[in-house]
Amino acid sequence: MSRSALRVDAVLVQAVIAGALSFAHLHDLAAAAGQDGWKAWAYPVSVDLLLVAAWRRLRSDGPSRLAWCWFLIALVASLGANVATAGFLNLEHPPALLRLGIAGWPALAFLGGTLLAHSPATHTTPQEPADPEPAPAPETEPEPAPVAEPAPAPVDAADDAPALPPAAPATSPALAVAVPAALVDHARKVAADHQERTGARIDTDTLRARLGVPPHMADAIAAQLA
Template identity: 60%
Template structure:
């Protein structure tokens, strides 16, 4: 059955807007010194950049660059519409507008190249998930009932005879601590005060009393002098 053609109001409006914008871009390019076929190439360039940016916005994950070039092409088309509506004297185009019109092809080429060749994840190039191979389920084995065999316990063994308790050994006497010998090395009072501060800091930090080896390392003194200081700090 043949399909009947139904005009779409949006499509008709797009055709009218495109034709008017195409004509305005041509007139502006011709007034800026781009005569002949060059004037007709400018509206084609603007419309192609506009369509490329619109397609990129619908397919790219990052729509920021596409939005930038879409706004640039839309500004060029809208600016031509306003300039040719009596806002600008087309017989005396200012130099800055001639510079913009002359530089538009390079700008449009840059935008089209970036839109067409920018790498990125798009909706059309998303990787399709690979199908996982189906594995057959492992056969379920039925539980085998356990068979219990009753055995004759036989005669009960005779209880072991009770042994007399072993007496506990007497505690050994603890030897009395040997008296600390009086150090034979004279310790300067200033060094003793400094050693006492180091010992107090060590005790506050670690919770233990400082030993001779640590005190000797901290003060950098010989072993006899460290022994004498430790004896006085005890």
């Protein structure tokens, strides 16, 4: 036989011996208080059942004031009977207080058993943290569509047309792109902030990276900031 089996058997034997002694002490105390016959045997059953019901409530639903209260009441009743039958009281002439407690025990045990059986258990569930609100997406200015330059009219070399006057110098690509005024104002703030932090004027590449615009748009904005 294994050691674990021997250990479990020893615990069970100890529990049976302790239960039988406590049962007998409760019976003797009830009989001494005037509860003869089957009534004397019912008292230990009532005390032990209340003790087991309170302990089961503690194990299944967790600690609570109700379960601990009735567990202590049943434990005091059981321990009191064991101590009282050890010669501390004269069981042939029991005191009136003992008779009063024995007589009132059935109503008290019925109340405790009813409360333990029908009182709802309160469980507290941890609250889940609320999902953080997503950060708003940064607003970006819409990119204006590039303005298409009109194509020059074809010239027929065979015609003896008079010579055309010299063409005006072409405008730079940076000035040909239409830039919204709001974007230019924002670029001025960015350029001023850059010059305040670094002490140097902002270049086109840095301006384009800060504004998130195409290269031709950045050139047009830089031309207006110059």
